[in-house]
Amino acid sequence: MEENDRSQLNAESESRGGTPEETPVMLQPIVQPAYINQMPSPTTPVYSVPALPQPTQYMAPFEPVYVDHLSRHQGQQISVMTTAGKVEGLLSGVAVDHIQLNISKTRALHIRISQIVYFEGLPITYR
Numbered sequence: 001m002e003e004n005d006r007s008q009l010n011a012e013s014e015s016r017g018g019t020p021e022e023t024p025v026m027l028q029p030i031v032q033p034a035y036i037n038q039m040p041s042p043t044t045p046v047y048s049v050p051a052l053p054q055p056t057q058y059m060a061p062f063e064p065v066y067v068d069h070l071s072r073h074q075g076q077q078i079s080v081m082t083t084a085g086k087v088e089g090l091l092s093g094v095a096v097d098h099i100q101l102n103i104s105k106t107r108a109l110h111i112r113i114s115q116i117v118y119f120e121g122l123p124i125t126y127r
Contacts, residue, residue, distance in 0.1 A: 070094045078121040
């Protein structure tokens with residue numbers, strides 16, 4: 001949150017007679033459609049509730065041996081079987097959570113490592 005936003009929130013809460021820590025944050029109601037495909041939508045009313053603290057940590061599964069094995073194929077043509085199907089291309093980059101597979105000179109795919117079932121490449125040595 002920027003400093004201007006914080007000072008505005010502090011001013012608003014003080015004008016209501018409380019400190020920023022005492023003033024609850026309220027979420028705005030969600031506007032739901034009354035009709036979907038010309039049929040009444042089966043919804044329940046959504047009411048404002050005090051905001052809940054959100055998690056601030058980012059966690060991603062990491063498989064160091066698998067990522068290392070993928071990295072050894074960098075710069076080579078490989079086939080990758082994903083949960084969506086098989087793609088082939090030049091492995092140009094390996095990150096902690098995804099790989100970059102160049103399928104042409106102008107197109108690249110960024111594939112999440114968690115979506116890879118297996119990959120095929122040339123045999124490598126571990127020397």
